[in-house]
Amino acid sequence: MSNNPAVNKEIMLLKKKLELAITSRADVETDLKSQSSLLISFIEKLSLVCKGMDITLDNKLAKLRLLLKNSAPLADIQAHIVATSLLLQQQSQINISNLNQLHERFHIAGLALQKINGLPADLRRKLRSLITESKDPKDAVLQYVPLLSQLLTFYDNALTAKFNDAVSVGGLLGQENLTTKLAEVNNDAELKYIARFETIVSGLIVSDKHAKDIAVVKSQLNEGISNNNLLDSLLTVFDVIIEDLNDERNTAKVFLSTLSETLTTVQSAVKTTLTSCKKAQSQHGLLNEQLQKQIVDMANGLDKATSLADIKVDINAKLKLIAGTLEKKTTFEREQQDALHGQLSSMTEKVELLERQSRSFEKRIQEQQARSLQDALTKLNNRAAFDEYFAKEMVRFHNKNFDLAIVVMDLDNFKRINDTYGHTAGDKTLQVISSTLKKYIGSEAFIARYGGEEFVLVFSGTNQENLIEKLNRLRLQVAKLPFKFKSNKVTITISIGATHIHQDDNVHMAFERADVALYQAKEKGKNNVVYL
Structure with missing residues (x-):
């Protein structure tokens, strides 16, 4: 310190x-x-x-x-x-x-x-x-x-x-009424399953060889069918689907097997060609060396010659040797070119065959894909096509805001047509309605059969006022169609529910709102357009 x-x-x-x-x-x-x-x-x-x-x-x-x-x-x-x-x-x-x-x-x-x-x-x-x-x-x-x-x-x-x-009636009568109601419920359930099965069969796409089997099943459904026969029909349809799938799988296997064989052959030919080219190069080298040696030998002979006569004899002999070597080289080159041309021609044929098979297989896949997105009865887009299209439009809508509307349309009293005049009349009705939609809506909207007698339309770039005007015009046009079954004139009407997509909507919310609008149109007495 x-x-x-x-x-x-x-x-x-x-x-x-x-x-x-x-x-x-x-x-x-x-x-x-x-x-x-x-x-x-x-x-x-x-x-x-x-x-x-x-x-x-x-x-x-x-x-x-x-x-x-x-x-x-x-x-x-x-x-x-x-x-x-x-x-x-x-x-x-x-x-x-x-x-x-x-x-x-x-x-x-x-x-x-x-x-x-x-x-x-x-x-x-x-x-x-x-x-x-x-x-x-x-x-x-x-x-x-x-x-x-x-x-x-x-x-x-x-x-x-x-x-x-x-059960309010009470006693035995009440129990009988309840039993009757339960039987009606069960019957309704059976009818519901039959109708669902009929819709599936109508939209089923099968090969030509099974078309008759499916036609028989459709005929049985139209004429009325028991539970046991319904099960038999289900099994028949399953067998048809399984057999068609197996045929398609076998076709794909054959194509892939052919593709593999062709590629293996081409690969082998390429290897052979490369090997031949290497051998040809080696042979060319030997012939060139031989020519070079003969030319040098002839030059040395000229230097050593003492007279013109000796030169003439020596040159003639050596020129013959050189000419023989050149001829051998020309023959070898021609043989090599012919062999190479043959290998290339063979490979070209196999590749062209493979291209034809590929185009054929690709065409079949495209046709099957198109059929899988098309309703077999009406030739309109089916539900799968609608789901795919509407999902893409929703993505586009959220990326770039524009007028996007969904419309759900249902035929009024369609069950009465089937019950009174048969399913053939019902099918014809659906086809005529589909043609009317194509004629009066056309390219203005995406049109699809959603299921049964229900159709769905997607409009892009159409505001509320124009949309309601178009739908009412369509509704009136359908009501004017001259249907006639068994000499009876029948009027067909449609109920329509519509809505525009909102910013906070998803696919399900928008469709449910249009479906609620359709329900309200039915409640108002049918043959109506309701917009929500």
Whole structure:
């Protein structure tokens, strides 16, 4: 310690400042650990809340927790926080979209229940109150849980009320009525399965050799069929499908086998050609060396010759040798060219054969693909084609906003046509309606048979006013069609539901809204256009 009081005093002050800095650092570290623990705890709770929503988000949060626990560099932590924040924002948008979808489906379900005939007045009043109260969207999925629970209770009460109506007559008569109703339900179920099977068979595309088998099945369905015969028909159809698939598989095997053999032959020919070329090069080298040697030998003879007569004799002999070597070389080259030409011709023939087979196979695949997207009865696009087209249009709509509308159309009282005049008349009706759609809508919209007597249209670039005008014109035109079955004039009408696609729509939401509009058109007395 210095004897200088000023120096000692300065040292003491520095010691106190150092102690104060150490204490402050310790406080900062303690505070930092506390805040870090609090942040880790918050992220753990956030992970629990977000668990299962998105696997990438789960992994990011887990990585962030690990970085904080291991006291990783601040730059790494900051980068992960930015990435996690972006994922959280994206998840927030997804949640908003899901909430909107849930809200719309909740209201559709409520409105569908409200339209059921015979609901008790008290239940109808409570349902109306629930729909009114839940008109505004909620902020979280949990807020919909009690509403959904209440709606399910209403559905249960509606089913109970329907069942009680069925047995309200009481006693033996009531039991007989209930038995009759159950029998009718079973019969309806059977009819539903038969109709579904008939739709599948109508849209089935089979080879020519099985066309008669499918025609027999269709005839049996038109004339009425028992359960046992229905099962036999199902097995027949399955056998046809399996046999056609096996034939197609065998055709593909033959093509692939031919392709493999041809490629192997071409590969072998190429190898042979390369080997021949190498041998030819070697033979050419030997002949060139022989010529060179003979020319040098002739030059040496000239140098050594002592008279003109000796030169003449020597040159004649050696020129004959050179001419023989040149002839041998020419013959060898010609043979090589002929051999190469033959190999190339053989390879060309095989490649051309392979190209013809490839074109034929490709044409068959294209034809099958086209048939798989076409309705066999009406020659319109089928449901698979609609699903593919509409999904692409939805993607295009979300990338570039434009007027995109979906229309669901259904023939009114079509079952009466089938029941009264037979399925052949029903098929003819569908074909005429399809021709009318092509004639009056044409290229203005994508047209498809969705199933049974239901059609779907997709309009691009058509606003609401023009869309409704076109659909009403189509509806009136269909009503004018002169149908005549068994000498009876029959009027066919259509009900139409339409809607434009919204920004927050997905494929299912848009179609469901058009389907609800169709239901409302039916409820209004049919032969109507309803736009939602």
